[in-house]
Amino acid sequence: xxxxxxxxxxxxxxxxxxxxxxxxxxxxxxxxxxxxxxxxxxxxxxxxxxxxxxxxxxxxxxxxxxxxxxxxxxxxxxxxxxxxxxxxxxxxxxxxxxxxxxxxxxxxxxxxxxxx
Amino acid sequence: xxxxxxxxxxxxxxxxxxxxxxxxxxxxxxxxxxxxxxxxxxxxxxxxxxxxxxxxxxxxxxxxxxxxxxxxxxxxxxxxxxxxxxxxxxxxxxxxxxxxxxxxxxxxxxxxxx
Numbered sequence: 001x002x003x004x005x006x007x008x009x010x011x012x013x014x015x016x017x018x019x020x021x022x023x024x025x026x027x028x029x030x031x032x033x034x035x036x037x038x039x040x041x042x043x044x045x046x047x048x049x050x051x052x053x054x055x056x057x058x059x060x061x062x063x064x065x066x067x068x069x070x071x072x073x074x075x076x077x078x079x080x081x082x083x084x085x086x087x088x089x090x091x092x093x094x095x096x097x098x099x100x101x102x103x104x105x106x107x108x109x110x111x112x113x114x115x116x
Numbered sequence: 117x118x119x120x121x122x123x124x125x126x127x128x129x130x131x132x133x134x135x136x137x138x139x140x141x142x143x144x145x146x147x148x149x150x151x152x153x154x155x156x157x158x159x160x161x162x163x164x165x166x167x168x169x170x171x172x173x174x175x176x177x178x179x180x181x182x183x184x185x186x187x188x189x190x191x192x193x194x195x196x197x198x199x200x201x202x203x204x205x206x207x208x209x210x211x212x213x214x215x216x217x218x219x220x221x222x223x224x225x226x227x228x229x230x
Contacts, residue, residue: 004159033218040222041222042120042205042207042219042220042221042222042223043160043205043207043218043220044220045217045218048217058217090159090160092160097147104150104162104165105150105162105218106162107152107159107160107161107162108159109158109159110157110158110159112157
């Protein structure tokens with residue numbers, strides 16, 4: 001199993017450009033998440049999905065859109081990139097909460113994005 | 117709003133020493149707590165998950181404890197090795213609707229020296 005994979009690994013964008021980050025998981029997880037990690041701050045949740053065709057906003061959703069057309073894929077889009085979106089982006093996936101509560105999240109290797 | 121704090125921010129110890137990393141959270145209404153390891157330029161690797169009903173979890177040289185009522189968790193690393201050098205992140209989970217959400221601390225950067 002590859003687990004959670006992310007493409008691309010690195011990307012440099014100019015202000016105003018658009019791009020899509022792809023997350024794929026082969027663990028048949030229902031839930032998927034997008035986080036960003038910035039220096040001096042913990043990872044923050046951007047958007048998440050509890051199943052194919054569903055998405056919801058997290059803590060810092062502004063400037064991002066997401067889609068979950070297939071269960072194994074979760075796409076994060078930046079329509080008009082801004083320097084404030086320079087960050088490392090992580091995708092994660094998990095099973096739905098069980099009787100004991102939320103399940104363990106598994107993380108991808110990250111995408112390092114720089115917006116100039 | 118849940119806030120997670122990790123102390124110390126950085127720690128350097130000689131090889132073989134036992135050490136404790138601390139994590140505190142402001143809202144005790146959590147479902148579980150996870151400890152992660154992050155190597156430079158890499159993703160997060162889950163080390164231990166403690167359910168809110170549990171007091172501790174162990175994996176090899178790692179032991180994590182949880183005191184939910186006081187909002188604290190510790191990660192104990194026994195007989196530290198240079199390969200343990202990494203940033204250790206603590207995250208607490210709550211449920212909003214049907215989705216679990218993790219709130220992360222900013223991490224403790226650990227260096228184990230020879």
